[in-house]
Amino acid sequence: xxxxxxxxxxxxxxxxxxxxxxxxxxxxxxxxxxxxxxxxxxxxxxxxxxxxxxxxxxxxxxxxxxxxxxxxxxxxxxxxxx
Amino acid sequence: xxxxxxxxxxxxxxxxxxxxxxxxxxxxxxxxxxxxxxxxxxxxxxxxxxxxxxxxxxxxxxxxxxxxxxxxxxxxxxxxxx
Amino acid sequence: xxxxxxxxxxxxxxxxxxxxxxxxxxxxxxxxxxxxxxxxxxxxxxxxxxxxxxxxxxxxxxxxxxxxxxxxxxxxxxxxxxxxxxxxxxxxxxxxxxxxxxxxxxxxxxxxxxxxxxxxxxxxxxxxxxxxxxxxxxxxxxxx
Amino acid sequence: xxxxxxxxxxxxxxxxxxxxxxxxxxxxxxxxxxxxxxxxxxxxxxxxxxxxxxxxxxxxxxxxxxxxxxxxxxxxxxxxxxxxxxxxxxxxxxxxxxxxxxxxxxxxxxxxxxxxxxxxxxxxxxxxxxxxxxxxxxxxxxxx
Numbered sequence: 001x002x003x004x005x006x007x008x009x010x011x012x013x014x015x016x017x018x019x020x021x022x023x024x025x026x027x028x029x030x031x032x033x034x035x036x037x038x039x040x041x042x043x044x045x046x047x048x049x050x051x052x053x054x055x056x057x058x059x060x061x062x063x064x065x066x067x068x069x070x071x072x073x074x075x076x077x078x079x080x081x082x
Numbered sequence: 083x084x085x086x087x088x089x090x091x092x093x094x095x096x097x098x099x100x101x102x103x104x105x106x107x108x109x110x111x112x113x114x115x116x117x118x119x120x121x122x123x124x125x126x127x128x129x130x131x132x133x134x135x136x137x138x139x140x141x142x143x144x145x146x147x148x149x150x151x152x153x154x155x156x157x158x159x160x161x162x163x164x
Numbered sequence: 165x166x167x168x169x170x171x172x173x174x175x176x177x178x179x180x181x182x183x184x185x186x187x188x189x190x191x192x193x194x195x196x197x198x199x200x201x202x203x204x205x206x207x208x209x210x211x212x213x214x215x216x217x218x219x220x221x222x223x224x225x226x227x228x229x230x231x232x233x234x235x236x237x238x239x240x241x242x243x244x245x246x247x248x249x250x251x252x253x254x255x256x257x258x259x260x261x262x263x264x265x266x267x268x269x270x271x272x273x274x275x276x277x278x279x280x281x282x283x284x285x286x287x288x289x290x291x292x293x294x295x296x297x298x299x300x301x302x303x304x305x306x307x308x
Numbered sequence: 309x310x311x312x313x314x315x316x317x318x319x320x321x322x323x324x325x326x327x328x329x330x331x332x333x334x335x336x337x338x339x340x341x342x343x344x345x346x347x348x349x350x351x352x353x354x355x356x357x358x359x360x361x362x363x364x365x366x367x368x369x370x371x372x373x374x375x376x377x378x379x380x381x382x383x384x385x386x387x388x389x390x391x392x393x394x395x396x397x398x399x400x401x402x403x404x405x406x407x408x409x410x411x412x413x414x415x416x417x418x419x420x421x422x423x424x425x426x427x428x429x430x431x432x433x434x435x436x437x438x439x440x441x442x443x444x445x446x447x448x449x450x451x452x
Contacts, residue, residue, distance in 0.1 A: 009355060009429075010429075053446075053447070058363055074360075076357060077442070078442035079424060079425055079445055080426070081356070081396075081420060081421060082397055135300065135302075142303040159295075161277075161283060162284045163253070163284065164280075184393045189335075189339060190334070192333070192406065193333040194331060194406070195328075195333060197329055197330060197404065249326060249327075262338070262414075270410055
């Protein structure tokens with residue numbers, strides 16, 4: 001299945017792109033498992049993944065949230081608005 | 083000698099005029115003595131004189147400040163700006 | 165200019181205080197509201213001892229700059245007859261960071277209410293008018 | 309509208325929140341300053357997760373109205389490239405009295421900084437740029 005991953009803030013510089021489409025060889029993937037995939041594919045993100053939040057459909061989701069084919073997951077580093 | 087007395091806020095309604103010129107039969111008058119004069123001439127002010135401030139030349143003055151002929155003394159009730 | 169009979173305008177005061185070294189801008193505006201002490205208010209008349217009020221508001225601005233980590237402070241008070249919703253006072257504070265700017269703004273309006281020789285007469289919708297009770301002035305300004 | 313690429317304008321927000329039952333108006337504006345951490349700043353780029361940021365700012369407005377004795381609250385944040393002095397955020401609070409209006413305004417900006425999915429990239433006058441460290445987002449919004 002495919003998951004669209006959108007990187008915000010400094011993360012998109014680390015990854016080198018704001019949007020990446022990941023091909024996942026299974027039918028469902030928890031957000032916790034997505035973090036493992038990201039850690040593997042983008043080692044540069046390793047030190048930052050402990051402080052990111054994952055957002056699906058404008059909700060911050062927990063590690064056990066299950067992503068399905070075609071879902072979009074946003075990866076949000078610590079915020080600095082204002 | 084003459085002292086110009088200017089009443090502010092609700093005091094001018096009590097006195098019936100914003101400015102009154104007082105003829106004083108002596109050459110110098112302390113602000114404390116002015117208060118006595120006002121108490122006598124305007125009995126309606128009696129309950130309010132304990133909370134007023136006296137201003138001469140844009141300074142709040144104490145009861146022992148001496149007024150001279152031609153001076154102007156402003157009588158200021160409690161303030162309510164803002 | 166600290167005391168004026170003309171309607172208060174925010175834009176000129178914002179331009180006057182522009183400062184690229186300030187990241188926080190806190191503005192306080194007091195406006196005439198339609199009710200006080202459960203009485204329906206239709207307008208307000210403000211009177212000032214103008215020359216002393218200008219001096220006091222200028223002093224408060226200087227104190228704000230001395231006591232708080234802020235870079236700009238301007239205070240203006242309207243006098244005369246005001247309709248509902250019109251601004252009676254406006255205070256602009258700019259500084260590097262927001263905590264000090266908020267504190268400085270509160271200090272300015274609290275001191276103004278305590279020290280500025282200004283009086284308000286409320287006009288009620290039933291036709292009556294009344295000078296509000298206030299705070300007795302103390303000698304000595306900020307040391308009081 | 310809570311998040312916009314257009315320059316923030318105060319007047320429309322003041323008109324939108326007009327209220328004759330409010331006597332106190334507190335405005336907070338954050339502006340781009342020329343220095344941070346002793347580095348000379350030439351501008352700033354703000355990025356947002358726009359749809360979530362709009363939701364969060366709207367939620368904060370609702371919380372402000374529920375938690376404080378105020379009658380109006382509007383929050384707007386700019387995104388895109390900003391020059392020195394330009395406003396990045398503006399918060400308007402109106403209420404009957406000033407104490408609650410100040411507290412509500414501070415709550416709004418503090419919560420925005422903690423919860424709004426917005427990031428700033430500082431551009432330094434030496435040509436370098438840097439995303440600032442920030443506050444990790446917590447699940448659950450205002451209960452966090």
